[in-house]
Amino acid sequence: MNTSTDSKKPILILDDISLSFKGVKAITDISFNVYEGEICSVIGPNGAGKSSMLNVINGVYIPQEGNITFDGKQFSKMKPSTAATMGIARTFQNIALFAGMSTLDNIMTGRNRMMKATFWETALNMARAKREELENRQEVEKIIEFLGLQSIRKTPVSSLPYGLQKRVELGRALAAEPKMLLLDEPMAGMTMEEKLDMSCFIQEINRNFGTTVVLIEHDMGVVMDISDHVVVLDYGKKIGDGTPDEVMNNQDVIDAYLGVSH
Amino acid sequence: METFPSLLQQHATQSGNRTALRMKKHGIWNSYTWSEVSNEVQKLACGFAATGLKPRDKVAIIGNNVPPLFFSILAVQSLGAIPVPMHADSTTEELKGLLENCEAKFAVLQDQQQVDAIYRIIKEVPLLTEVVYFDVRGMQEYDHTHLKSYIEFEELGEQFAKEHPNFINDVTSKITPDSDAFIVYTAGTSGQCRGAVLSHSNFLSTGQVFADQESISDNEEVYAYLPLSYASTLFFVYTLWMIRGYTINCPESNDTIIADMREVGPSMFYAPPHFYKLLYSQISSRAESTKSSLLASNMATLLTKGRSWLGDKLVFNQIKDLYGLSHIKHAYVGGDVLSEDVFKFYVAMGVNLKATYGCAESAGCISVQGASDISSDHSESMVGQPLSGVEVKVDSNNEILFKGNNAFKGYYRDEAHTNSTVSADGWIKTGDVGELVNGSIHVIERADSISKFKNGADFKPKQIENALKASTYIKDAVVIGADQDHLTALIVIDGESVGAWAERKQMQFTGYRDLATKDEVTELISSKVKEVNANMGHIAGKDCPQIKRHTILHKEFNAGIGEMTRSRKIRRDIIAQNYKDIIEALYSGSNTFDVADSNGETVAQLRLQTA
Numbered sequence: 001m002n003t004s005t006d007s008k009k010p011i012l013i014l015d016d017i018s019l020s021f022k023g024v025k026a027i028t029d030i031s032f033n034v035y036e037g038e039i040c041s042v043i044g045p046n047g048a049g050k051s052s053m054l055n056v057i058n059g060v061y062i063p064q065e066g067n068i069t070f071d072g073k074q075f076s077k078m079k080p081s082t083a084a085t086m087g088i089a090r091t092f093q094n095i096a097l098f099a100g101m102s103t104l105d106n107i108m109t110g111r112n113r114m115m116k117a118t119f120w121e122t123a124l125n126m127a128r129a130k131r132e133e134l135e136n137r138q139e140v141e142k143i144i145e146f147l148g149l150q151s152i153r154k155t156p157v158s159s160l161p162y163g164l165q166k167r168v169e170l171g172r173a174l175a176a177e178p179k180m181l182l183l184d185e186p187m188a189g190m191t192m193e194e195k196l197d198m199s200c201f202i203q204e205i206n207r208n209f210g211t212t213v214v215l216i217e218h219d220m221g222v223v224m225d226i227s228d229h230v231v232v233l234d235y236g237k238k239i240g241d242g243t244p245d246e247v248m249n250n251q252d253v254i255d256a257y258l259g260v261s262h
Numbered sequence: 263m264e265t266f267p268s269l270l271q272q273h274a275t276q277s278g279n280r281t282a283l284r285m286k287k288h289g290i291w292n293s294y295t296w297s298e299v300s301n302e303v304q305k306l307a308c309g310f311a312a313t314g315l316k317p318r319d320k321v322a323i324i325g326n327n328v329p330p331l332f333f334s335i336l337a338v339q340s341l342g343a344i345p346v347p348m349h350a351d352s353t354t355e356e357l358k359g360l361l362e363n364c365e366a367k368f369a370v371l372q373d374q375q376q377v378d379a380i381y382r383i384i385k386e387v388p389l390l391t392e393v394v395y396f397d398v399r400g401m402q403e404y405d406h407t408h409l410k411s412y413i414e415f416e417e418l419g420e421q422f423a424k425e426h427p428n429f430i431n432d433v434t435s436k437i438t439p440d441s442d443a444f445i446v447y448t449a450g451t452s453g454q455c456r457g458a459v460l461s462h463s464n465f466l467s468t469g470q471v472f473a474d475q476e477s478i479s480d481n482e483e484v485y486a487y488l489p490l491s492y493a494s495t496l497f498f499v500y501t502l503w504m505i506r507g508y509t510i511n512c513p514e515s516n517d518t519i520i521a522d523m524r525e526v527g528p529s530m531f532y533a534p535p536h537f538y539k540l541l542y543s544q545i546s547s548r549a550e551s552t553k554s555s556l557l558a559s560n561m562a563t564l565l566t567k568g569r570s571w572l573g574d575k576l577v578f579n580q581i582k583d584l585y586g587l588s589h590i591k592h593a594y595v596g597g598d599v600l601s602e603d604v605f606k607f608y609v610a611m612g613v614n615l616k617a618t619y620g621c622a623e624s625a626g627c628i629s630v631q632g633a634s635d636i637s638s639d640h641s642e643s644m645v646g647q648p649l650s651g652v653e654v655k656v657d658s659n660n661e662i663l664f665k666g667n668n669a670f671k672g673y674y675r676d677e678a679h680t681n682s683t684v685s686a687d688g689w690i691k692t693g694d695v696g697e698l699v700n701g702s703i704h705v706i707e708r709a710d711s712i713s714k715f716k717n718g719a720d721f722k723p724k725q726i727e728n729a730l731k732a733s734t735y736i737k738d739a740v741v742i743g744a745d746q747d748h749l750t751a752l753i754v755i756d757g758e759s760v761g762a763w764a765e766r767k768q769m770q771f772t773g774y775r776d777l778a779t780k781d782e783v784t785e786l787i788s789s790k791v792k793e794v795n796a797n798m799g800h801i802a803g804k805d806c807p808q809i810k811r812h813t814i815l816h817k818e819f820n821a822g823i824g825e826m827t828r829s830r831k832i833r834r835d836i837i838a839q840n841y842k843d844i845i846e847a848l849y850s851g852s853n854t855f856d857v858a859d860s861n862g863e864t865v866a867q868l869r870l871q872t873a
Binding site: 142145150 | 287290400514
């Protein structure tokens, strides 16, 4: 667990972000920081703007107003490719894997930004391409071991159960050796056991590799257990920001999300 | 006469560059040569010595088959201490019982899961002072006062070796063939586990005879997937390894056992019946679902007419390749009887499969099938002539007794039970009922499973259960009839092959429980029970009544709650207790039985069938 967020260095600063789609406001004036090495959860009811927020961070949506600072560099608009090269990796709410490819190959694609060999070098299997393939394969094998995917290394992902596909997707994001990992509802649709496995993996990634994790989640129980820092959104606005305890005792949050208690 | 540590030294000096051990890690098979194994073992042994392990101390060894586990066993033996292998998936309660019983001073563990299990009980087993683990994952936050990683342990060992250069040679030279080599806990179908104390020569004398008789060479590739906590694994994997110096291959993880077996393509393989049955079920399921009937028709001819050149070329060579059986020179099955049909299938396919017979008290092996046994009737349960140096006889109750070089020293700290098992003149009870046919042992039944009907006549449930289990669709069966006038059966279906069958019939189902209560599945199993009934005279004697009623259970038997032993042998008394209501319903004549969960809600309705 993180000690105090004050002493920590922010890795991501969101400053007065507003996003609207043809006049419909999805996000209004949201500012918050994500600190280096923490697990930060963004929670809120359906339609609160959580996924939009993630898409802004990752450069899929371009906000009309506001600035994003990641790792000391300020952007008024982030591009997905810039996000990737700067070390932001993500998973998707609806799994987005290459269905016909094996677990191993899917995770290998996550290594793309580390590969320097040209198209022709790769096509002709020249020395540099070969060496790169081997080096990257070794890294991928470490991830396969870490996530316990050995038995499905060569299985096409389309034939895997949902929970495992989610794990493969996490593996692909990890393969990019990200500074920050964005997880869009990593536990949605999972069984209790799969949820527990997934939260263990998230915590281990955070601890062992020091990766900052930003996750969006519905399952409050899981969020409160593993997060250092929770941001609560409602109707596109930020209504809470703090440690899990602070957020749980915040009256606005209780009213909006957890239901008014009597 | 040799000991395990002296054999290790021999291999290291005579064939130091040969591969001793392989394990798949990160997708690649990594090898250790004999001299590397010897180095690791020496470092580790010094590590043990540095932390206070003394000769004759007991060390619990708990984990899957990974190279450090083999190194640890050898290191403990090199110090004259005694390794006590235990199951990696033992419950905390089981572990506590075993650790207390064997007075373990050290525990060698694979990973966090086992460290957690041990930490829950460490205060209750005060004799346990040091814990070593292999896998560092997730271990940073533990209190490391009495907990060391394998690497730390080796470092301690290196330091110790520098200060005491001749230490290992001195201790190892004091070990005699008669020193204790292992304590092996017996499977125990009839209750509590007991630790059989076995010497180096118990294993090595029969191992040498076996290796010579069966022409086991130093070039064998052996696949080690079974836990070393079984005496049979210690014999067929570890002992023969030390005698011959062949190569052991360990699977990457428990989930990759079948896939890795294909990559290894072992030349020698030992497994219990359920593993052979599992492969057989997968192959037949493939045969039935394949669009071309080539495989299916060939499997049928194979069983009736034997092998054909064309069948081998077109079908069976591929099947063998797919399951890693292509290079098998020696395949052994033991621990229980493999159903006749399954047995014949492997033999007919050209796999040199032989039944073996042994128990923990006999260091894992008493006999192995010879050529005459395989061609005889009941080939699956004719387990061969005793190995040279071992004698076998059958007592007045038809119980099989043995004595010889492999005879154990007794149960650890259980003199009463030792005395009731070993007679004054050294004959040891096996707990199996059988006969000797021309000097070959024919195993018929476990002594404690033979029961009596109300009218006093005997029946042998296990033979009938084995006949039921010959079906690929039936995973387990328990035949009941004690103090009744007819037989009933509880059946556990094989979820995988019945599932595949249901898919071919385009049936909708959610899982095991749903499958087990489907009309079509009930009918499928009933037809198998009828087949067995039709052969009852052949299976269980002409006077044995038929299985009158049976039902498919809503769940599989669970080793975690004691319904089976870890080696998947059923425990009749516990099953009779756990399924008491269902058994009563079978005898009362009702047609259905509602299974309720702990809240009293009905979760499944079993069909009670009359055959």
